[in-house]
Amino acid sequence: ITELEQAQIDLFQQYLRINTAHPSPDYAAATSFLSSQGHSIGLRSQTFFFSPNKPLLLLSWPGSDPSLPSILLNSHIDSVPVEPSKWSHPPFAAHRDPHGRIFARGSQDDKCLAVQYLEALRALKASGFSPLRSIHVSFVPDEEIGGADGAARFAESDEFKELNVGFVLDEGQASPTDEFRVFYADRLPWSLIVKAVGSPGHGSRLYDGAALENLMECVEAIARFRDNQFDLVKEGLRASSEVISVNTIYMKAGIPSPTGFVMNMQPSEGEVGYDVRVPPTVDIGFLRTRLDEEWAPVTRNMTYELFPRGPKLRDNGGRPLATATDESNPWWSVFEKAVIASGGKLSKPEILASTTDARFMRQWGIPALGFSPMTNTPILLHEHNEHLKDTVFLKGIKVYEHIISALSSFPANSS
């Protein structure tokens, strides 16, 4: 390991030691750390407060032709919460074990990207590289909680329009194989809440139309639908992000008592909440019909709410928010060639099973790809013991050097 590589790992560990997990991410410490790195590289630095106490840091390297559409490299600063007692190493210590695995919340999702972008830019500067197009790096708050006060605000701001962004790179996911994964769209997150009411009754009585009897019928029907979707994945007919997922998030029912629940009382109401993810090509109307007619019919005293989660996106005239991954998108070829030139392989472009900030840029028609350069790495985002191997992290910097230099050198007239 070279001195430079050691310094890059140190920097990664420093960033990981800043606790940016919800519910109280330390955005001030994170942005001050990142902007001082930007300063040491010689990047221009701006901090926007689209929402109080939620800084959005933008670092920029002006291109030699600033009239051309620019490149934006995005990562989010925040992380999901941790249950520290369930980790084998403290989640904000960034412990590096003898195998080189660095354990920390955010190591894969997605604080690796921030440091890899910066180190790639530092290396390009050092090599005397000069970009044709301007390169912007954004570090945004609140991705994990929907981005309303982060990337959503940024993407609709005048400051963003002035950047004249032509292409965006945002987070993707780790790959367990030796091929990098790349994402061209997200599934959209919806919430489904089903409620049932019915007559209360003695716990010993068999009668029709109890609230939870109706609710359980619905729960079972949804479970069968979930199984059918999951079977398509298990049989290899679809990718997991190409089906609708419906996962139970909470169940609420029963008459509370000081010792638990009143056990001889069949309750008069109950409720179940689901996280629903829908591929960009699927019409949600299809789910409404199933709910109205089979799963939660009013004739069984059931009601439901099915609503999109997160900030409202622009209506794209029914077009899915997808970035083309063929010759119709010149940026795609530049990206693909750069990955190959770095010695990497790309697997078939995928839809992201979850969602991320790239959708806020795609809604303006800006091509955006999700990419986190981690091969031969278990997918650990949002899990206990999230970690990333030092060698994988370092390789990512090299990959970005290729990608960033290719994208920012991409000549005019093609885009």
Ligand SMILES: CSCC[C@H](NC=O)C(=O)O
């Ligand atoms: C409603 S937007 C929530 C965004 C979140 N992103 C990462 O996990 C997700 O649940 O996909």
Ligand SMILES: [Zn+2]
């Ligand atoms: Zn993320």
Ligand SMILES: [Zn+2]
């Ligand atoms: Zn996440």
